[in-house]
Amino acid sequence: MALNVRRRRYLGRLAGYAVNPLRTRVRTMVGRDQRYSIGGQPVVLPPAHQLPFYQHRDPTYDSYAEALVRRIASIVGHVHVVDLGANVGDTAVGVLEAHPGVSVTCVEGDVGFLTYLHTNTSGYGERVQVLEGFVGPVGNRRHYRRAGGTGGFQGGTAQDQAPVEEWIRPAELLASVPRDRTLVWKSDIDGFDIHVLAEHWERISSACDVLWFEYDPVATLGDRADVGRLIDLLADSGRVVHAYDNLGRRLVTLEAGVPVRTGLQSLTSWLHQQRHGHVTVPYLDLWAVTPTLAAALAEPTG
Numbered sequence: 001m002a003l004n005v006r007r008r009r010y011l012g013r014l015a016g017y018a019v020n021p022l023r024t025r026v027r028t029m030v031g032r033d034q035r036y037s038i039g040g041q042p043v044v045l046p047p048a049h050q051l052p053f054y055q056h057r058d059p060t061y062d063s064y065a066e067a068l069v070r071r072i073a074s075i076v077g078h079v080h081v082v083d084l085g086a087n088v089g090d091t092a093v094g095v096l097e098a099h100p101g102v103s104v105t106c107v108e109g110d111v112g113f114l115t116y117l118h119t120n121t122s123g124y125g126e127r128v129q130v131l132e133g134f135v136g137p138v139g140n141r142r143h144y145r146r147a148g149g150t151g152g153f154q155g156g157t158a159q160d161q162a163p164v165e166e167w168i169r170p171a172e173l174l175a176s177v178p179r180d181r182t183l184v185w186k187s188d189i190d191g192f193d194i195h196v197l198a199e200h201w202e203r204i205s206s207a208c209d210v211l212w213f214e215y216d217p218v219a220t221l222g223d224r225a226d227v228g229r230l231i232d233l234l235a236d237s238g239r240v241v242h243a244y245d246n247l248g249r250r251l252v253t254l255e256a257g258v259p260v261r262t263g264l265q266s267l268t269s270w271l272h273q274q275r276h277g278h279v280t281v282p283y284l285d286l287w288a289v290t291p292t293l294a295a296a297l298a299e300p301t302g
Contacts, residue, residue, distance in 0.1 A: 020053045039097030043120045060248030066098040073099035078181035085188040088116035103127040109134035136167035138192040170200040174207045187213035195222030198230045209290045216283035217268045218275045235261035240294035242287040
């Protein structure tokens, strides 16, 4: 009996879960970089980077945002993305290829990723600025450690890692970006996305039309009360919030005010339940958009 499409995809995923760790181990042992394409643009990825595997398994993973940024740029003309946790430049290349009116400031503190970031964005000239450093400070965590294609901050002391002493502060960062275009705050900073937004809300929210960030209330670092604080700040801001799951699939749109507050409270409880059972959606991507831009995005395309 012939396998249907769903069954074939399921079996393909199972095979990928078995084979991918071995391939990753071999590439890492021999130090072989990966050649990949994002938006038609060739990029170089570290041996252990998992983007090709994830996007083969789930094509919307880390790529759905390109269509959203393209839509915003087509409305406003010029968009500048402040890319915190730029990693190897995969997101930057995706949005730069999405529309010629997009420019990016990439912020990355991991020296192992910076070489790839510079290489992958070198062809975009003045459309890209790379800042080397971490945005913070971030609670009492000071020691950064890389793990495969990502990284994170450690608590306490770390014998094999030097502590981060100098930080790029949000106010300084936003003062260095163009002010004549729509600003998108894109944040993927290893568990501190909620903390940084809650701590620096007034400066970030007043400058940026779009707040696009990883929402992981279960594994958030810093003050645990930041989750509730950020929910209240988003609800009171008048922004419309679009929620996507960790694979880039759209879940829900929360209208401004009470729907944002109650919706995010419900989603937060749901994410906690996910972690306590069989994990399928560990975190969300949230896009909090100003009322003016939300109204423009809601209009049908011509």
